[in-house]
Amino acid sequence: MTVRTLILALLVAASANAPAAEPHLIIVTGLGGESYYSDLFHRWAGSLTEVATTRLGISPARVIRLAEDPSQDPEFIAAASRKENLIDVIHRLSETSVEGDVIALVYLGHATTRGDSALLNLPGPDLSAVELAAALDVLAGKTVVVVIAAPASAPFVETLSAPGRIVITATSSTSENQHTRFGGHFVDAFAEDAADLDKDKQVSMLEAFRYATREVARVFETEGRIATEHAMLDDNGDRTGSRDPDGDGGDGVLAARVHLQAPAAANTAAGGEALALQIQARRLVDRIEEVKRNKRSLESVDYLQQLEDLLVELALNRRAYRAQQVH
């Protein structure tokens, strides 16, 4: 682990121990080009809106939706997904959010490259990766997640990559310029228990990424076709994405910690004892992760014993926490 990633990990871990603030979510759908894609992007955005405001518990005021055609769902769509509107939303969020907040921007649509420019295809002028990067600079100090679920989106990684920022693209090359399925599966990840691999009842960005990439691969395999999209994730600011981030020193460390789950009402309401149990649980998980990291240097029996001891402690913690919740 580099010094920088270590610092990041500690920062995020520290913030995870404290009550997390409610995330901000910007959902942008681009030009469909034809009704099939317009409808598809609209459906994906609708699903994400619904899952964010229900399952994830984000208040509707914190979900800002920009779309090709606002009349499709005027109740939820704030404005047309024009370049100036998106930049304006980002600027406004820079004023209303506070340091440490999670701000996620999910783009569902088409993208293209022209010369050296990577472009999001929006109503009106396209938005280049460079313009988007400049707009995002105002969110310094916040944990920013940018998901570009679009073909030919790979260059966004290099341009948007920055410390404390998670950048996810649906493709790892500009030649992967066919319609991508990543967006739909990425949205599904927040609605599926199966995406919550570590069963902590929240889907991290890394889990959502893994779920979506796995499902995309499965679709291509089932159809017997060669995969035409390979998603990437960058979260260590090195301007290089990983197709298989493992959270073990390279990309994935930050993404494993960041999620879009709003803090549960019970957590904050239950008072000091519940909170202490939550903090203790998180520390136990950290110790378990440390044992796992040392797995290779331990005898199998010792490893399993250490793991079991910590898990039992954690199990007792969860029992106590549940008892708190009942009372």
Next chain:
Amino acid sequence: MRLAVIAFIALAAAPLNAAETAAPDARALLDAGRYADAAEAARDRIAESPQAADAWRTLADALAAVGEYEESLAAYQKIPPGPDGPRLDVEMAMAQIERVYGLSALWRQRTERVLSAYRGRQATLSAGQIRAAGDAAWVLAGEDPGLYATALQIYERAIRRDPSDPASHVAIGDLLLDRYNNEEALEAYRAALSLNENFAPALLGIARSQHFDHSTGAVDTARQVLEVRPNDVGALVLLARLQLELEDYASAESLIGRALSVNSRSPEALTLAAAIAFLNGDGETFDSRVAEIREDAPGYTALFETLAEIAAQNRFYARAERFALWAVNLNPNASRGYALLGINRLRLGEMDAGRASLEVAFRGDPFDPRTKNALELLDVLDDYEKIRSARFVLSAHPREMRVLAPRVIAIAEQAYDYFSKVYGYRPRTPVRIEFYRRHEDFSVRTTGLVGVDILGVSFGPVIALDSPSAGVFGPVNFGSTLWHELAHSFHLGLTNSRVPRWFSEGLAVFEERRARLGWGFDVTPEFLLAFQQGRLAPASALNQAFLRPSYPEQVVHAYFQGALLMEMIQRDHGFEAIVHMLEGYRDGRSTSDLFRQVLGVEPDALDAAFDDFLRERFGRALSALTPIADPEEGNMPDGRYPHLLRTARRAMEAEDLDGAMAALIEAQALFPEHAGADSTYPMLAALHFQRGETELAIDQLERAIAIDADDLDAHRRLAELHMESGNRAAAAEVIDRALLIQPFDATLYRTLAEIRESRGEWQQAASAREAVAALEPSDPAEARYLLARAHHRAGDLPAAKRELLGALEVAPMYEEALELLLRIREASGA
């Protein structure tokens, strides 16, 4: 084989020198294969002109062609040297004879001299003499593989020297074929034919390349050679080899007789004669033939390699291994011998010894694709897991082992017990079963090359199969396939590999069909049409259908035909007659003898009886497939059954469900044995379901899978209907059977697990959950937690704890898993 190749190059030698007195008549006779006439004409010419070099050359070649090698050498020596020194083609022809027949220890010096002389004199040499230098390089390449490339370059120079000489193209073709480059060899032969369309060595080269490629054209091309040159020993030997591969030993023997009548000392022909004796179980003749070759042609090193190849082609893998061992003992540089030794050892399950032999082969000849493929396959197998049961070693990819092993081992052990009992024979154990994820790997395991279009093979002690995940042949019941291959292992062992293919295939399908409902081939309209049209092979000559099918589906039909023949034999003579026939094969008896001795019928009578059996067995269906020309009911050119199926489909399209139902019910009554996607069963099931007659729909699908256990869709639908009708036990049973077709479908296992759990069958639930966990589920923590829960409920606490720790290692905050961990600890007093 190389001697023959080079001998023909010598025969095709260009005239020595255009300025010298030629003997064109004698050479033409030689080229036409009239060797005695050619020798006589040459002698006449020599009597007139004792220094006529071309006449001496023709005489020497003619004598060599009929095996008078000592006289031939004497004639070669009479050929006066050229203006620049010894004639290289003459020197090389002599060296070849001396080498193979051990007539002089000078052959090596002579060969090296030819190559060295070429290097000094190449500017002035004729194409024929340059070619001789290429032959020298090729011979020496046996010990110095770098010389193969030299030989090729020299042959190319010969072409440049005389582009109109087809023999140089043939030389390149022969070398490339020897070096496994069949594609470019063919191009070279075709180039030779473009210069002379009747050039026998080029035609023979094409026939050999077709044989190399397993192409059916080899026989016709070899016959073309004989049209041009009726006494061509090479063509006769190749044709005999092809007949041996068709298991027609009598024809092969006749062809070899012709070859030996031309040249009684031809080691290739004598080797084939030895092979025929071996295959006929005539040990005395075999031994004397081998001794004859060894004594007369001690330098002929291909003897045991050829015998090993032929033995393996006829499923005598242990003998093939022995012959290959003799080959390498005879010639420690025999890379081909080591390759054959290695491949056959692998077939016998001797994996380490096989690898060691292949590594020697690879060091000597890294270009043999079979050696390279086999070594790469061993690398693949190194990554496979192995599990040992009482009588089997199962080898499978780690991602598939946990899913395959429980079912494979259960079926294999059951089959071993069953076959041991019915055949009264127990093969040596462990029998090795290998499941290949990639069909290409299976193909290499089977033949050494890719492109095999079967999905299972039994070498006796080793069985190799396509894993169901290989997916080349669509849904296939792997339980049934495994049963089939295990039956072969018993047949091969019981008969010392002497069972003919048709008998073993028919019997193996018969065994499948009586093992489980729906296993093995079942009757199709196409099979019955082939019978009606007289296209099926006669029952007494089924081997031809396997080895040389006369229409594309004939092999498939022959499998089923063989099974039905076994059914008839069992009906009329009892199963013990089949066992007696196997014992008869073991004792070296022929099929027709066994028909007479065991069944008491002549082959013709058996054919007639079998036709009657088919008519009796499928009488109604045959009638329903007979064309009808009825002015009242209308013409039905392919019979009533297909007509009714079409009527039903049209009615369904028109939403006339009653009409469709009526047509299908009538069709099914006419041909109830026909199942599968295009039969009445799925349509009737769908119609009954639409009418809300779930029980009747279930009945249709139950009957369908009882005939065709490969029909995955029918299994799935049936399981769904059982679930809908609340019969979870029946659904579980059907899913269990479906998993023999598609063992990697996690959804099927999940459904099965849920059913087992709902019925409190926790052990079976654990087994299904085990498979889900092994199938790389999208949620591994949940899969292992549910497996742990099933183990816990089944009372296996250590297994439950192991799986829980696995689940929690991935997902430490998994509340249900944490809670179960505490409960297990509390239950064990911790």
